[in-house]
Amino acid sequence: MNRRRPTLLAALTLTAAAALTLSACGSDDKPASDNDKIAGADTGSEKPASPSPSASDTGGRPEITFPADAKNVFEYQKTGDTTKDAVLKDSTLGVNSVDEAIFSGSTDTKALGFYNTESALSDSITYVLGYVDKKRTWVGETRYFDYKVNLVDENQAYVTYCSDESKSFIKDKKTGKVEETPTTADSYVLYNTKLAKNAEGVWQTTDIASDRGSETCQP
Structure with missing residues (x-):
């Protein structure tokens, strides 16, 4: 489905070191649309990850659940570097937590503030409320691929990846109507994210x- 991601997401300022690795990244200055969807996640593996979100295997982390009619598929290989793999895993869980909030119809979920902070958290809350206020959700499958991770230091990292939203659609909770639309260039999105490790190691x-519509993510 064609969905325009809203421009509420803050532009990400890259350090010189990160820019060397993430030179393909950009920010979205297109108008927002009611059909926007934020996407997100499970753990990575050498094969496409399980489409069903799951709880982290680390104690104390909140479980994330999706409805039966929606799933995210994450395609990335573990790097073999313990820190980079931890960054990738929490990155997917962070995005997934936003989807869970949309599905639950509330921003008061444990995972949303657990995996997101600063502008990412405030922007995500605003984004989720856009769905809640209009009584909307999404169904289908969103695919994530072409992951790149760059460590700035032991507590900061950048992750870029693409999404394929051609098989996920906006659904009206009140009527049950699904807004199916054709696949276009705008079904593909390049994401550029910054992460920081907190005191608990998350x-x-x-x-x-x-x-x-980034050409980087086009099939």
Whole structure:
């Protein structure tokens, strides 16, 4: 489905070191639309990850659940670097927590503030409320791929990735109507994110920028 991600996400300022790795990133300056969807996650593996969100295997982390008619598929390989793999895993869980809030119809979920902070959290709350106020959700499958991770230091990292939203659609909760639309260039989005490790060792997303219709993510 064609969905325009809203421009509420703050532009991400890259350090010089990160820019070397993430030179393809950009921010989205296109108008917002009611059909916007934020996407997100499970853990990575050498094969496409399980489409069903799951709780982290680390004690104390909140479980994230999705309805039966919606799923996210994450395609990335573990790097073999313990820190980078932790960043990737928490990055996907951070985005997934936003979807869970949309599904639950509330921003008062444990995972949303657990995996997101600073501007990423405030922007995500505003974003979720856009769904809640209009009594909307989404169904289908969103695919994430082409992950790149860059460590700035032991507590900061940047992650970029693409999403394929061609098989996920906006649904009206009141009527049950699903808004199916054709696949176009705008079904593909490039995401550019910044993460920071907190005192508990969780890599929280702090900033997000996106470029809908990016040629980098086109099939």
